[in-house]
Amino acid sequence: MSDFIAVDWGTTNRRAWRVEDGRVADMMHDGHGILAVPAGGFVEAAAAVRARLGSLPMLMAGMVGSNRGWADAGYVPCPATLDALAAGLRQVADDAWIVPGVSTAEGSRGDVMRGEEVQLLGAVAAGLAPADALMCQPGTHCKWARIERGALVSFATAMTGELFALLRDHALIGATMKGTVIDGPAFREGVARSGEGDLTAALFGVRAASVLGLRDDADAAAYVSGLLIGSDCRAQVRVGETVHLLADPALGALYTAAIEALGARAILVDSHAAFLAGIIRIRELQA
Amino acid sequence: MSDFIAVDWGTTNRRAWRVEDGRVADMMHDGHGILAVPAGGFVEAAAAVRARLGSLPMLMAGMVGSNRGWADAGYVPCPATLDALAAGLRQVADDAWIVPGVSTAEGSRGDVMRGEEVQLLGAVAAGLAPADALMCQPGTHCKWARIERGALVSFATAMTGELFALLRDHALIGATMKGTVIDGPAFREGVARSGEGDLTAALFGVRAASVLGLRDDADAAAYVSGLLIGSDCRAQVRVGETVHLLADPALGALYTAAIEALGARAILVDSHAAFLAGIIRIRELQA
Numbered sequence: 001m002s003d004f005i006a007v008d009w010g011t012t013n014r015r016a017w018r019v020e021d022g023r024v025a026d027m028m029h030d031g032h033g034i035l036a037v038p039a040g041g042f043v044e045a046a047a048a049v050r051a052r053l054g055s056l057p058m059l060m061a062g063m064v065g066s067n068r069g070w071a072d073a074g075y076v077p078c079p080a081t082l083d084a085l086a087a088g089l090r091q092v093a094d095d096a097w098i099v100p101g102v103s104t105a106e107g108s109r110g111d112v113m114r115g116e117e118v119q120l121l122g123a124v125a126a127g128l129a130p131a132d133a134l135m136c137q138p139g140t141h142c143k144w145a146r147i148e149r150g151a152l153v154s155f156a157t158a159m160t161g162e163l164f165a166l167l168r169d170h171a172l173i174g175a176t177m178k179g180t181v182i183d184g185p186a187f188r189e190g191v192a193r194s195g196e197g198d199l200t201a202a203l204f205g206v207r208a209a210s211v212l213g214l215r216d217d218a219d220a221a222a223y224v225s226g227l228l229i230g231s232d233c234r235a236q237v238r239v240g241e242t243v244h245l246l247a248d249p250a251l252g253a254l255y256t257a258a259i260e261a262l263g264a265r266a267i268l269v270d271s272h273a274a275f276l277a278g279i280i281r282i283r284e285l286q287a
Numbered sequence: 288m289s290d291f292i293a294v295d296w297g298t299t300n301r302r303a304w305r306v307e308d309g310r311v312a313d314m315m316h317d318g319h320g321i322l323a324v325p326a327g328g329f330v331e332a333a334a335a336v337r338a339r340l341g342s343l344p345m346l347m348a349g350m351v352g353s354n355r356g357w358a359d360a361g362y363v364p365c366p367a368t369l370d371a372l373a374a375g376l377r378q379v380a381d382d383a384w385i386v387p388g389v390s391t392a393e394g395s396r397g398d399v400m401r402g403e404e405v406q407l408l409g410a411v412a413a414g415l416a417p418a419d420a421l422m423c424q425p426g427t428h429c430k431w432a433r434i435e436r437g438a439l440v441s442f443a444t445a446m447t448g449e450l451f452a453l454l455r456d457h458a459l460i461g462a463t464m465k466g467t468v469i470d471g472p473a474f475r476e477g478v479a480r481s482g483e484g485d486l487t488a489a490l491f492g493v494r495a496a497s498v499l500g501l502r503d504d505a506d507a508a509a510y511v512s513g514l515l516i517g518s519d520c521r522a523q524v525r526v527g528e529t530v531h532l533l534a535d536p537a538l539g540a541l542y543t544a545a546i547e548a549l550g551a552r553a554i555l556v557d558s559h560a561a562f563l564a565g566i567i568r569i570r571e572l573q574a
Contacts, residue, residue, distance in 0.1 A: 105499055108476065108502045144488075159487050160487050163458075172428075199518065199522075200450055200519055201445040204444040204446040209395055232488075
C-alpha cells in the first residue's frame with residue numbers, strides 16, 4: 001500500500017494522519033471543520049493539510065462528503081461493508097477521494113450517517129469489536145449500529161446530546177441545569193426514572209423538584225443527563241447484551257454506567273484507532 | 288353569595304368576569320399577564336380590572352399567586368378539594384384574595400400546578416366531569432390529573448408543548464418543521480411511531496427522512512407533534528379509559544385523535560365554564 005494522508009473531517013474538527021507502510025508516521029488536529037471552510041475553499045484547505053503532513057494522496061471521511069462539504073459523496077445502502085465504501089469513493093481532485101456515508105430506508109423511516117461508518121467497520125476490521133456486535137457512538141447525535149458478519153446491517157440515530165443542550169440552553173428547566181454532569185447518585189436516579197416511559201413528564205419534574213426543594217439544583221443537570229441517556233439505552237440495548245462503545249472517556253463513563261444499570265455490559269473502543277484501521281483498509285482496497 | 292370579580296391571571300393572559308348572583312354579568316380579556324406587570328404594580332393592575340368591571344371584591348387564581356406574581360399564595364397538598372383551596376386563600380388587599388396552587392411530593396419526585404386546579408375541580412363541581420376522572424389540560428406544560436371522589440389526588444406535568452417549540456425553534460430538525468400542525472396522516476404516523484419507546488431516535492428520523500426524501504418537509508411539524516402528543520398520551524392513558532380534555536379546539540382535536548388512536552375516549556370540556564364554576568364555589572365557601 002502506498003503512503004497516504006487519512007482525514008477525519010467533521011463539522012467542527014479535523015484530524016489528519018500521514019500513513020507510511022500502513023502505520024501512522026505523523027498527525028495533526030485542528031478546528032478547521034467544514035463550517036470553518038468557506039464555499040469553494042476546500043482545495044486550499046486540503047493544501048494546508050498537505051503542507052503540514054506531506055504531498056501525498058488524500059483519503060477523507062466525514063461531513064466533508066456532505067452537501068455542505070467539499071462534495072456530496074452520497075450514501076452506500078445497508079448492509080454496508082468496507083468493500084462497498086471503497087467501491088463508492090468519490091474523487092474530488094487528482095489525488096483526493098471522499099468515502100461515502102451509509103443510509104438505511106424502509107417506507108418513511110430512514111437514517112443516515114457520514115464518518116461513523118469508517119469507525120464502526122474499522123473497529124471490526126481491527127478486531128477491536130467482533131463481527132457480530134451492537135455498537136454505540138454517543139454524542140450530539142448518538143449512533144446505535146448493528147454489525148452482522150462484519151457488515152453494518154442497521155442503525156438508528158438518537159438526538160440525545162442535542163436534546164440535552166436544547167433543554168439546558170433554552171428550556172424553563174434549563175435555569176437549574178448549571179451543575180456538572182458526572183456519574184453519581186443523581187445521574188443514576190435519572191437512569192432509573194427513565195424506565196417509566198414518560199420522558200416529557202420526567203423532564204418537567206426537574207422544575208417541580210426545584211420549586212418544592214426536593215432536589216439540590218446542582219444535581220439537576222446530571223439527573224436530566226441520566227434521564228436522556230437512560231431512555232436512549234433502554235430503547236436500544238437488551239438485558240445481557242454487550243455494547244461496544246466508541247466514545248471519549250467522559251461520555252463513555254456515563255453510557256457505561258447506564259448500560260450496566262440496565263443489566264448489560266459495555267466495552268470501550270478507541271475511536272481514533274478504529275477510524276485509522278477502517279480508512280487504511282479502504283486505501284488497501286482502492287489500490 | 289355577594290357579587291365579585293373572578294380573575295384567571297396567567298403568565299401572558301388575563302381573563303376577568305363580574306359575577307352577580309352566581310352568574311356572569313360582564314367579562315374582559317387582555318394580554319396583561321403577570322409578565323406584563325412591573326414589580327409592585329399589581330395594586331394598580333387590579334384597579335384597572337375594577338375600573339372596567341366594577342368596584343367589587345376580587346378572587347384571583349393562576350400565576351398571579353406565584354413568586355413572580357402579586358404574592359406567593361403557596362400550595363395545598365394532594366388530595367386537594369375546593370374546600371381546601373377556599374381555606375387556603377391568601378389575602379393580598381382589603382378585598383382581594385388569591386387561590387393557592389396544588390402540590391404533590393413523594394421523595395425526590397414532585398409536581399406543582401397553579402390555576403389549573405380551579406378548572407379541574409370546577410369541572411367536577413359543575414358536573415362537566417364525573418367525580419372519578421382522568422383529566423388533561425394540554426399546552427406548553429400539559430397537566431394530567433386524576434380525580435377520585437371529587438378530590439384531586441395526583442397529577443403529572445409533561446413539557447410537551449414546550450418541547451415542540453424548542454425543537455421547532457432551536458433544533459437541527461427545526462429547519463424542516465415549518466408546516467402547519469393538523470390532524471392528518473403525518474400526525475397519525477407520529478402517534479403510531481411513538482409506540483416504539485425510542486423518542487429521541489424517532490425525532491432524529493425527521494432529519495434523515497428529509498435528507499433521503501422519504502417524507503414531504505411540509506409534514507414534518509405534524510409528524511413531530513404526533514410523536515410528542517402520542518408519547519404524552521401513551522404514558523398517561525390506559526386502553527378503554529375516558530379522558531376529560533380541558534383544551535382549546537385546535538389542541539383538543541389533536542389530543543382527541545391521539546387518545547382515540549390509543550383505544551381510549553376523549554370528551555372535551557369548556558375550560559372557561561369549568562374555571563368559573565370552580566371560583567364561584569370557592570367564593571361561596573369563603574363567604
